[in-house]
Amino acid sequence: MLRTIAVVLQKRVAMFEYGVINEVFGIDRTGDGVPSFEMLVCGPEAGVPIDAGNGVQLVPPDDYSACARADLIAIPAGNTNGDYTEESLDVLRAAVARGARVLTVCSGAFLAAHAGILDGRRATTHWMYGEKLARQFPDVIVDTDVLFVDDGPITTSAGTAAGIDAALHIVRQEFGSDIANRIARRMVVAPHRDGGQRQYVEAPVPACDSDGFGETLSWMIENLDADIAVNDLANRAHLSPRTFARRFVDEVGVPPHRWLTEQRVLHAQRLLESTMITVDDVASRCGFGSATLLRHHFSAMVGVSPGSYRQRFTGR
Structure with a gap:
């Protein structure tokens, strides 16, 4: 049963994507009949601030070792340049090996891909990064038409707000639709959105030579x-x-x-x-x-x- 969630912060973290995970798993909603979760916020070093942009910093109270007891490892967006610690990669590999679930939000999929846990699996990320993810990791089956992909123990979500859809999907799987709907009502979001991220993709006219087409x-x-x-x-x-x-x-x-x-x-x-x-x-x-x-x-x-x-x- 899903009880303990560990958020893995990279050297830089996107606040909204972190907030999505916190809204679903980090707020006490037991008064609404929602099960209580323990949410661990983990960084490379406990107590060392992490850049969250615009002069804002997050201070993780735990280091990556706390992830060992988590039922779900959640990865908010951070960066796509491969600047990850080996310890963060080992945490994800160990989590999958012991049967824990993994959730990535937006570009968080790159950390999971670098750890090798997406090899041979379907996955998604923000449509702007889909081509880069597929190019860097040819063993990952990248699908940017969807809001999230659930492949075995790993759930990857598309850009930003799609993390809400993916997190509620995990709650729905673990606890049923009623609990997911209660959380969605408190967040004032749809418990399930139809369609995929194709509706948000910009598709410019391709540049062609004047001598061509x-x-x-x-x-x-x-x-x-x-x-x-x-x-x-x-x-x-x-x-x-x-x-x-x-x-x-x-x-x-x-x-x-x-x-x-x-x-x-x-x-x-x-x-x-x-x-x-x-x-x-x-x-x-x-x-x-x-x-x-x-x-x-x-x-x-x-x-x-x-x-x-x-x-x-x-x-x-």
Whole structure:
């Protein structure tokens, strides 16, 4: 049973991510019927301040040796540069070996990856760091489409607030939905969020040489509401359809139709955020033709429906 939680602080710690762990496990909510937890805050040296940014410091009362009796090791975001002590890595390896759970929040996944405990497992981190994590640790199966990943004893969460989702998930697994819901109500957060972090990812237009597809991409962006066929694009580029499609993939990275669909969905996101036009009008302005087709592609790419996205990002 989950009773003792040890927070492993790195040489630098992100306050919000630390606060997420503290909100779920470090506050006495027994008056609300929530089990009591013992939360240990551990650093390289007990009593030695750790930088938390903006002149703020955290002073861990325990060193890493206290982690040996924890049921859950929690790692808030710190850094991604590999500047970790060998003792902190050993703590994680020992925790997994003895059957304890591990929770990482945001870039905390890098510490777990350096310890080798993510090898062969699915994991996530903030979408900004996903490519770096996958590149540095090819044995880790990185998935940045989700809010958190639960793989065996290790739960990794995406950026910042996704740590709340992951921590409540662990509580739900250990104590049931009722206890997780009680904590969520006190925190004034949803006990479970749908969708993933795809809805928060920025996807800029790729840079292309002026002699390549830059002009073609710009024209496509300016005419998203038009009926655009690959043959028409090939004619604009003075290429055969087959050559155009091949060179488009070489330069842009995806087939023309997929890229066009992605840009239409991105335009739909902007319209949903900044206007109150109907979903049918959004579909028309983005070239989908019907709200049904927009919902299909939007949900596949973003992870939630257009209506849910608008409510989430505008409150309307």
